[in-house]
Amino acid sequence: MSIRPRGGESLAVELQRDWGLFVLRGAVVLAIGVFALARPSQFFFALVTFAVLAIVGGVLAIVHAIRLSSDHGSGRAVFFLEGLAGIVLGVIVFQYIHKTLFLAYTVALWTLFAGLAMLALVLLARATLPLAWLWGLLGAAFVAVACWLLLYPGAATLGPSFIVGLLATAVGLGLIILGLGLRTSGGSTH
Numbered sequence: 001m002s003i004r005p006r007g008g009e010s011l012a013v014e015l016q017r018d019w020g021l022f023v024l025r026g027a028v029v030l031a032i033g034v035f036a037l038a039r040p041s042q043f044f045f046a047l048v049t050f051a052v053l054a055i056v057g058g059v060l061a062i063v064h065a066i067r068l069s070s071d072h073g074s075g076r077a078v079f080f081l082e083g084l085a086g087i088v089l090g091v092i093v094f095q096y097i098h099k100t101l102f103l104a105y106t107v108a109l110w111t112l113f114a115g116l117a118m119l120a121l122v123l124l125a126r127a128t129l130p131l132a133w134l135w136g137l138l139g140a141a142f143v144a145v146a147c148w149l150l151l152y153p154g155a156a157t158l159g160p161s162f163i164v165g166l167l168a169t170a171v172g173l174g175l176i177i178l179g180l181g182l183r184t185s186g187g188s189t190h
Contacts, residue, residue, distance in 0.1 A: 012128045014068055015182055021067070022179030025060040029053060030172025037165030044097070050107060050164045051093035058086025074124045082117040085110060101153055108149035111167070115142025130185045131178055138174045 036049045061083030068076045089110040096102055118139030126132045145167055 012130050012185075015130055016185060018064055018067055019179045019182035021060060021064050022175050022182060024179075025057060026172045026175030026177075026179060028056050028060075028172070029168050029175060033165045033168025033170075033172050035165075036168060037162065047093055047097050047103060049168075051090040051097075053090075053164070053168055054086040054093065054110060055090035058083040058088075058090065061086060075121060078117050078121045078124070082114055085113050085117075104149060104153040107164075108146050108153065111142050111149065112146030115139045115144075115146060118142065131181045134174060134178050134181065138171060138178075141170065141174075 032049050032053045036045070039045050061079045063083075065076045065079035065083060068079065089106060092106055093103060096106075116139070118135050122129060122132050122136045122139065129135060145163075149163075
């Protein structure tokens with residue numbers, strides 16, 4: 001896997017070539033989700049888990065942005081901004097781990113941003129984006145969870161490990177399915 005961007009290829013071909021990054025990201029997120037679900041009574045554990053998830057996901061999104069060619073500036077920007085937001089969020093969570101309500105809003109805002117980034121990618125490249133429906137579904141799920149957390153921030157303080165676990169498990173499975181779909185799609189957009 002070369003870090004060097006490749007020019008002249010469609011976004012679909014480039015995403016298909018990087019299918020393994022999506023599977024890796026999904027596996028990491030899924031493992032964190034299952035681990036968080038196994039320990040639902042440990043609030044501190046949930047926060048640390050979420051911070052690690054945000055940072056690892058952010059790093060992998062930036063790696064993907066770097067791997068996309070400069071021909072796909074909008075797609076690169078979406079992945080880069082998603083990655084940067086994840087890393088910043090992870091650091092904020094570690095910094096303010098004792099401020100529960102602040103963290104509930106921070107998690108909600110990151111979830112909203114990540115969902116909107118996925119939806120933006122679908123809108124910008126739906127004609128060439130492999131499995132655009134799955135990207136859209138994941139983005140809509142993120143936005144729905146974020147809205148719920150913003151409307152009811154206390155819910156995030158009642159069962160954070162459970163919420164993080166469910167969200168991470170769903171997203172992890174979605175990313176694995178997306179990566180495997182990219183591998184077998186041959187660049188197809190269906």
